[in-house]
Amino acid sequence: NNFIQRLRNGENILIAEGYLFEFGRRGYLKYGANTPEVVVENPELVEVMHEEFVHAGSDVVEAFTCYGHREKLKIIGREDDLEKLNKTALRIARKVARKHNKLFAFGLCNSTVFVPGDEKANAKVRDMFKEQIEWAVEEGVDYIIGETFNALGEAMLALECIKEYGKGKPAVITIAAYFPDITTDDVPIPEACKILEENGAAVVGLNCARGPETMLPLLREIRKTCKGPIAALPVPFRCTDEYRTFQSLKDPKTGKHLYLNDLESVRCNSADIRHFAHEAKQIGVQYIGLCCANFASYFRELAEVYGRTPPASHYSPDMSMNSVFGDEETGVTNSLAAKMKEFTLGIKK
Numbered sequence: 001n002n003f004i005q006r007l008r009n010g011e012n013i014l015i016a017e018g019y020l021f022e023f024g025r026r027g028y029l030k031y032g033a034n035t036p037e038v039v040v041e042n043p044e045l046v047e048v049m050h051e052e053f054v055h056a057g058s059d060v061v062e063a064f065t066c067y068g069h070r071e072k073l074k075i076i077g078r079e080d081d082l083e084k085l086n087k088t089a090l091r092i093a094r095k096v097a098r099k100h101n102k103l104f105a106f107g108l109c110n111s112t113v114f115v116p117g118d119e120k121a122n123a124k125v126r127d128m129f130k131e132q133i134e135w136a137v138e139e140g141v142d143y144i145i146g147e148t149f150n151a152l153g154e155a156m157l158a159l160e161c162i163k164e165y166g167k168g169k170p171a172v173i174t175i176a177a178y179f180p181d182i183t184t185d186d187v188p189i190p191e192a193c194k195i196l197e198e199n200g201a202a203v204v205g206l207n208c209a210r211g212p213e214t215m216l217p218l219l220r221e222i223r224k225t226c227k228g229p230i231a232a233l234p235v236p237f238r239c240t241d242e243y244r245t246f247q248s249l250k251d252p253k254t255g256k257h258l259y260l261n262d263l264e265s266v267r268c269n270s271a272d273i274r275h276f277a278h279e280a281k282q283i284g285v286q287y288i289g290l291c292c293a294n295f296a297s298y299f300r301e302l303a304e305v306y307g308r309t310p311p312a313s314h315y316s317p318d319m320s321m322n323s324v325f326g327d328e329e330t331g332v333t334n335s336l337a338a339k340m341k342e343f344t345l346g347i348k349k
Contacts, residue, residue: 003103003143003170004202007229012306013103013287015060016053017207017233018294019046020067025293031260033076036068039089040081046089050096056296057303057310058289061097062105062145063089063136070128071113086132090139097142106136107145108162110176114154116185122157129161136169143170147207147233150176151185152192159201171200172287174207174231179244181218189218190225197226205231208291211239211246212268212276216283223283231287232280236268236298246292267293270301270317277305 006013020036023029028038028045039046050061065086073079090106097104108129115121136144144166146158155173162171173196181189193204204226206215215234222230237246247259249266258266268276273290280288288306290298300312320327324340341347 007202007286010286013059013203013229014057014299014303014306014308015062015105015233015287015289016056016058016294016296016299017062017066017107017289017291019049019064021293022049022295030076033072034067035072035076035078036064036066036085036089037076037078037081039064039068039085039092043088043092047092047096050093052296053299054096054100054102055310056299056312057308058102058299060103060105060289061093061100062107063093063141065089065107065132066109066148069109069111069132071111082131083135086135087139090136090141094139094141103142104140105143105145105172106132106139106141107147108132108158109146109148110150110154114151114157116151116153122153125154125157126161129158130165133161133165137165137167141169143172143202145172145174147172147174148176148209149173150178150183152183152187152195153185155183155192155196156199159196159199163200170202172203172231173201174205174233176209177206177215177218177244178209179248181221190221193222193230194225197228203229203231203287205233205285205287207231207233207289208235209245209247210234211237211244212272214239214241214244216276216279219280219283219285223285229286230284232285233289233291234276235292236273236290236294237263238266238268238272263293268298270298273298273301274305277302281306 023038024031046064068085073082094104111125114125144162149155159171159173177189183192196204212234219232235246243249249258251258303310319325323334324337
């Protein structure tokens with residue numbers, strides 16, 4: 001499972017993320033705090049979700065440590081669980097990864113306390129990154145992810161820490177692109193990705209914030225700018241040119257902002273995911289996945305476009321087998337099918 005060699009061989013790496021939103025949807029995580037306490041409260045459920053994503057085609061099992069850092073756990077009064085949470089998440093992910101011969105990864109995310117030019121604040125961020133990286137190395141990860149950074153300065157700090165404390169583990173660094181195509185410290189995002197690549201990141205690109213349609217144009221610019229593998233992990237929501245991020249989406253009926261708890265009304269459908277995967281493949285995105293609000297059947301769609309037939313493909317939809325909407329020529333429909341179609345679709349003969 002040599003991560004770098006697989007990239008050099010031209011392999012595509014498929015990675016399922018999205019644990020935070022899915023556990024929130026299932027009622028095991030508090031939206032707003034967005035902290036992964038489910039890891040210590042219900043570790044068996046985390047293992048099951050890893051299994052679901054592997055079943056759907058993920059090449060990577062990423063430890064669920066998103067916002068599992070000191071500052072966020074302090075907010076919910078669980079800073080004392082920091083080491084336990086990180087090590088538990090790592091061991092669950094390693095178990096599933098090794099069982100299925102998948103890549104085992106760990107993710108750092110934005111610290112929420114980084115301030116450009118503030119040495120005191122950023123020394124605290126460095127210490128946070130250092131302790132998490134050292135735990136990840138101790139547990140034997142194959143590579144380390146730094147993600148959801150909105151400032152190039154913090155992304156660079158994460159990369160520096162991975163290089164310093166990661167004992168040679170490769171780094172994947174991805175940026176969250178908000179409305180303008182620049183970082184919050186005012187660097188054009190394609191240029192920021194190039195800088196990260198030139199400073200040793202094995203893969204650079206985008207994750208979170210933007211939906212498939214609004215991420216694609218920026219990916220095309222990054223592909224022109226960067227020489228090596230690029231990453232794309234959008235959120236599966238129907239973002240638009242007017243509302244490029246899922247944080248800015250509004251309810252089409254009421255006009256109210258939907259983030260965070262009411263986004264279900266603007267989810268992508270399976271066809272949206274397939275379209276994104278086809279476009280990303282044409283761009284040359286080699287490291288691809290889905291971020292917040294991903295779930296297994298979405299990921300199966302992406303995996304199949306990238307030429308995979310994971311175990312979940314055995315259950316891919318086949319409407320020709322449906323008793324009402326199936327293929328009339330095969331005789332799969334029943335005697336009331338025509339009337340049921342009329343009633344459900346408004347078809348009149």
